Amino acid sequence: MSSFGLAVIADTATASDAAGMVENVHRAAAAAGVSAGEVLVEPVRRVGDWWRVCAYLPSASSGATDLFTGVRTARVAAADDFDEHGCAWTTWRITDSVPELVYRKFLPPPGTLPQECDDAADDRADRPATLAMAQLWDANPGRVIAVERRFEEMSDNRGEAGTPFLPWITALGLWWPGDRYVPEELRDPVDS
Numbered sequence: 001m002s003s004f005g006l007a008v009i010a011d012t013a014t015a016s017d018a019a020g021m022v023e024n025v026h027r028a029a030a031a032a033g034v035s036a037g038e039v040l041v042e043p044v045r046r047v048g049d050w051w052r053v054c055a056y057l058p059s060a061s062s063g064a065t066d067l068f069t070g071v072r073t074a075r076v077a078a079a080d081d082f083d084e085h086g087c088a089w090t091t092w093r094i095t096d097s098v099p100e101l102v103y104r105k106f107l108p109p110p111g112t113l114p115q116e117c118d119d120a121a122d123d124r125a126d127r128p129a130t131l132a133m134a135q136l137w138d139a140n141p142g143r144v145i146a147v148e149r150r151f152e153e154m155s156d157n158r159g160e161a162g163t164p165f166l167p168w169i170t171a172l173g174l175w176w177p178g179d180r181y182v183p184e185e186l187r188d189p190v191d192s
Contacts, residue, residue, distance in 0.1 A: 005058040006080050007165070009174050011050030013073035018044045018051035021074070024067040025055045034058065040178045050075075054177040064090060068099045075136050077174060079165040089168050091133045103133040107164055133172070143171040 008025070012018045022041055029039045040056040055067075064078035076092040076099075091103045105125040125148070134144040147167045169176055 005056060006064065006078065007056045007177050008053065008064055008067055008076060008078050009169075009177070010053045010067075010071075010074050010076040011047060012053065012071060013050065015044065015051050017071045017074060018053050020070045021053045021067055022055070024069055024071075025053075025057065028066050029057050032057065042177055054175070056177040064092065065099055068092070068094055068097075070097070072097050077137070077168070077172065079168075081164070087164050089165055091136060093136055102136055103129045137172040137174070139172045144168075147171050 008021075010018075010021055012021060022044065025039065025041055026036065029036065034057055038058050042054040045052045064076060064080065067078075068074070068076070071094050073096075074092075074094040076090075076094065078090045078092070079087065080090070081087040086106055086108045088104060088106045090101060090105075093100045093102050101124060103125060104123055106123055127145070130145055130148065131141055133139075134141040166176070
């Protein structure tokens, strides 16, 4: 089963930024040749002071930054799965329409050492980056740091969309796009 694709969980400061990100998701899918029926975009929801966008683009991996165009303020988590070639987890802070990479970790395919992969060279997964990611998402730093001990297990658990990213998603208090376990109070979309 292929798991090649891109999932994005983004909290934007305004409903219009959320709507712009949804448009960017559809534009990226069309550019990648993904039909609209294959793209999962959940209704935008209010989560605290943020507007949450959750989307999954199967068979499309163009990088999350294409989805930021026109977004002024946001925090973004992106799960980029390259199928048998590994996967990457990134988080971003967008301020004044400028995206700043906060955290990046590439998980190589099982049996491959990170130093054997060019994609791992761009990692930003040291302790300061991990703590910055926890702070960005208002998450418990201890839970986020604990994910670092699971990289090998996460790399080995590939093959189903989302599986290698679940430790990060759980530690940050997020949910995978389309997850039926979304907290009850967040299931009904808020009119924007």
